[in-house]
Amino acid sequence: MLLTNKTNIQIIGHMKTFNSNEPNINLPLLPPKSSLIETISILKQENKAVSAIAELKGIANIIPNQAILINAIVLQEAKDSSEIENIITTQDDLYKAAAASITNINPATKEVIFYREALYVGFKKIRERDLLSINDIIEIQKILVQNDAGIRNTPGTALINDKTNEIIYTPPQDQVVINNLLKNFVEYLNDKETSLAKMAILHYQFETIHPFYDGNGRTGRIVNILFLLLKDYLDIPILYLSSYIIKNKIKYYDLLLSVTKNSNWEDWILYILEGIEITAKETIIKIKNIRDLLDKTIETVKEKAPKIYSKELVETLFVNPYCKVEFIINSINVERKAASRYLHRLEEIGLLKSYKVGKENIFINIELIQLLKE
C-alpha cells in the first residue's frame, strides 16, 4: 500500500461514525482513557521494551567514539524511514552522497540526506532546551521536505490507497482544530510522566493529526527518536525502529487506522513496544559487531602498517565508512600528502577499497559497510 496525498477532496459536514472521506474533526485530545492504554499486556510488553532499550543505552558506551554509532545508525534509519514512503536509494549512492562533494545526487538520495539533517537539527534542539515545541517540529519538517509550506491551511489532504485509489483516512482540515490538537500533542509530550507506550500514543496522534501536506510519516518517526532522547531512554539517536516498521508495514497502516475506527489502542501500542524491543536487541548485536570489527581493524593496522597506526586514524574510518583525504586531514591533523598516503597504505593492506567519484578518491571501509547492511 502506497500512501499519497490527494487534493480537491470535498468536506462534507460532520458525523459521529467513522467515515474515511470526511475530515476527522472528532479526534480526541491526549491522553486516551487509562483503561484503554494500561492493560496487562501493555504493561508486560512495556517492561520488556524498557529493559531492552536500557541495555542498548548502556552498550553504546563500548564504542569509544559515539560519532561512529550516530553516523552509522542514523543513516540506516534515515534510509529505511524514507523507504517506508517508497523513497528508495541504494546504500552506495547514499554513502557516496554523504561523503563526496558531488552535485548530481539523485532525488531519492537527496531526500534521505535531508532526513538525516532534520534528525540532527532536532537532536541539537532538544539538547539545548530539553523540550520539543511545535516550532521545532515545523522546522524539522521544513528541512525534510525543503519547503516553507508549514502547517496545512487549505483543505484537500487525505491518505489514499494507491492501488485502489480509495480514501483511507481524511485528517482534520481546519487550521484552528489542527493547531489545538498540536498544542495538546506537545503538552502531553513534554509533561513529566513517561513510558514507551507514550511514544506509541504520540506517534498515532501525530500521524492522525497529519499536520503537514507531506512528510508527516517521516517527521513523526523523527519525533519518536527525539522522544526517546528527551525522556533519557537513550543518550544518542541509535534506535533503528524503521527497519521493523518496513518489515511490518501493512500492520503499521492497519493498526493506525484501527485506533481511529475502533479505539484499538492496545494492538497499536503493543505493535510499537514490540518494535522497540526487537530493534533494540538487533541494534545491540550490531553495536557489539562494530566493536569487534574496530578491535580487529586496530590489530591489523598495528601489525601490517605500524608506522601509520593511531587510534584516531582507525576511528576515522569508522566515523566515515566512506572516507576521503579531507576527513583524515581534519581528524589527525596531517598534511594532505600524508593523509593520502595513509589511505592508500590502508588499501594495500586490504582494509579499504577506493574508487573515484568525480575528481575525488573515496575509500570504503568494506567490512563495516557489509556489517551495517546486514
Ligand SMILES: Nc1ncnc2c1ncn2[C@@H]1O[C@H](COP(=O)(O)OP(=O)(O)O)[C@@H](O)[C@H]1O
Ligand atoms: N490510517 C492512518 N491514519 C493516520 N496516519 C496514517 C494512516 N496510515 C498511514 N499513516 C501515516 O501517514 C504517513 C504518510 O504520510 P505523508 O505525509 O505522506 O508522510 P511522508 O511524506 O513522510 O511519507 C505514513 O508513514 C504513516 O505514518
Ligand SMILES: [Mg+2]
Ligand atoms: Mg509523502
